[in-house]
Amino acid sequence: MTTQDVTIRVNGVECHATTETRRTLVDLLRDELGLTGTHVGCEHGICGACTVLLDGEPVRSCLMLAVQAADASVETIDGLGTPEELSPLQQSFRDSHGFQCGFCTPGFVMTTLALLRENPDPTEDEIRHTLSGNICRCTGYQSIVDGVKRAARAGLGSNAEVLR
Amino acid sequence: MPETVELLAQHGDDAKILAGGQSLLPMLALRLARPAVLIDINHVRELAGITVNGGLTIGALTRHRAVERSDAVAAVAPMLAAAMRYVGHDAIRTRGTLGGSVAHADPAAEAPMVMRVLGGSIVATSVRGRRTIDADTLFQGFLTTSLEPDELLTEIHVPAGAEGSGWSVNEFSRRNGDFALVGTAIVLQLDDGGTIAGARIGLSGIAGEPVRATSAEAALVGAAPSDAAFAEAGRAAADAVNPTSDLHGTAAYRKHLVDVLVRRGLREALARAEGDR
Numbered sequence: 001m002t003t004q005d006v007t008i009r010v011n012g013v014e015c016h017a018t019t020e021t022r023r024t025l026v027d028l029l030r031d032e033l034g035l036t037g038t039h040v041g042c043e044h045g046i047c048g049a050c051t052v053l054l055d056g057e058p059v060r061s062c063l064m065l066a067v068q069a070a071d072a073s074v075e076t077i078d079g080l081g082t083p084e085e086l087s088p089l090q091q092s093f094r095d096s097h098g099f100q101c102g103f104c105t106p107g108f109v110m111t112t113l114a115l116l117r118e119n120p121d122p123t124e125d126e127i128r129h130t131l132s133g134n135i136c137r138c139t140g141y142q143s144i145v146d147g148v149k150r151a152a153r154a155g156l157g158s159n160a161e162v163l164r
Numbered sequence: 165m166p167e168t169v170e171l172l173a174q175h176g177d178d179a180k181i182l183a184g185g186q187s188l189l190p191m192l193a194l195r196l197a198r199p200a201v202l203i204d205i206n207h208v209r210e211l212a213g214i215t216v217n218g219g220l221t222i223g224a225l226t227r228h229r230a231v232e233r234s235d236a237v238a239a240v241a242p243m244l245a246a247a248m249r250y251v252g253h254d255a256i257r258t259r260g261t262l263g264g265s266v267a268h269a270d271p272a273a274e275a276p277m278v279m280r281v282l283g284g285s286i287v288a289t290s291v292r293g294r295r296t297i298d299a300d301t302l303f304q305g306f307l308t309t310s311l312e313p314d315e316l317l318t319e320i321h322v323p324a325g326a327e328g329s330g331w332s333v334n335e336f337s338r339r340n341g342d343f344a345l346v347g348t349a350i351v352l353q354l355d356d357g358g359t360i361a362g363a364r365i366g367l368s369g370i371a372g373e374p375v376r377a378t379s380a381e382a383a384l385v386g387a388a389p390s391d392a393a394f395a396e397a398g399r400a401a402a403d404a405v406n407p408t409s410d411l412h413g414t415a416a417y418r419k420h421l422v423d424v425l426v427r428r429g430l431r432e433a434l435a436r437a438e439g440d441r
Binding site: 021024043044048057058059060062063064065067068111114115128129130132133 | 186190258259341
């Protein structure tokens, strides 16, 4: 078993781990760092549930080895609001009934976070194109799209920090 | 880079190059690939970047997202930039690399098809030196290229489009971002009188490798661009392919898609060529 020491900045906190080189980033986040907000769905890049931001850009954390994130900055759903106080973006999803079983939600929220930071006022086509990489098996897409529109209308994207 | 090719020379067939990992990691997860050694090239900085030199030289490690958003690519090879929009989704394109797509040689992928239609080439580097391989001889069948086990794909060359030419890229897939059932990449060149002087039609998803619809191309050269000529080309392209049936579509359906997408793509390419004259 080959292991490697890595330092990864996760949600603003420097984390050190000694990890197997074969381990994926999502497994490191969940099993070694205890950050279980990121969900593992298909484990081969189809479903989008494990989407996190790597140096600000959306990536599938099941399609990266943990050692490849060394010295990078990773943002996960765990860094957003708390159960008592949702982040404004999470609140927008909730107000639009954008959650059903919730399994896909972390991926949708992180994908939306990246979208609104870059494009605070997306068209519906742009929203649907961006979200097409995430699968919701409850098929609650309409209310998820509504949640993104609600966040955009509230102007959350134009002050990117507010999204969190 | 010297260290990378040294490692490849040492491990050869036992090793796989890990670039963006957007095809390799799923293959590892599904146990379709079990390499003894992974060589991660993500820190080999000289492999990333886009240079304009008449045409384009694109480092193999350049991400799909960077190609999609590059002003240089949009100016010199807009077909390539447009094709990137069909590569998976945002979170795939942020990691996936152009060189990885070309070396992986998936028959339904965009980059191999565009390389064949634009007459591109790659540079393969090994401890034995560098050589250039034309796209026409690079793709050898399903997930197979003429790269030797000790060779690293380091650069991609794409020539600039000719004056008076127009292009189009189209794909049909059942869900946005899925692999194409059929994809087309087309370059149409008009002479000063508006007659078709050249046509290059690439098809993805219907054979083990990206193919050219040569009978349709031949039928177009010398013709005046018209719906009738494009319909004949669409039929010729569909007649020439022998796709297989699978869960996602029957052979007959794929042939129908070839016909429709070739006709549609020719109309789009014509509009761009006329705008360019």
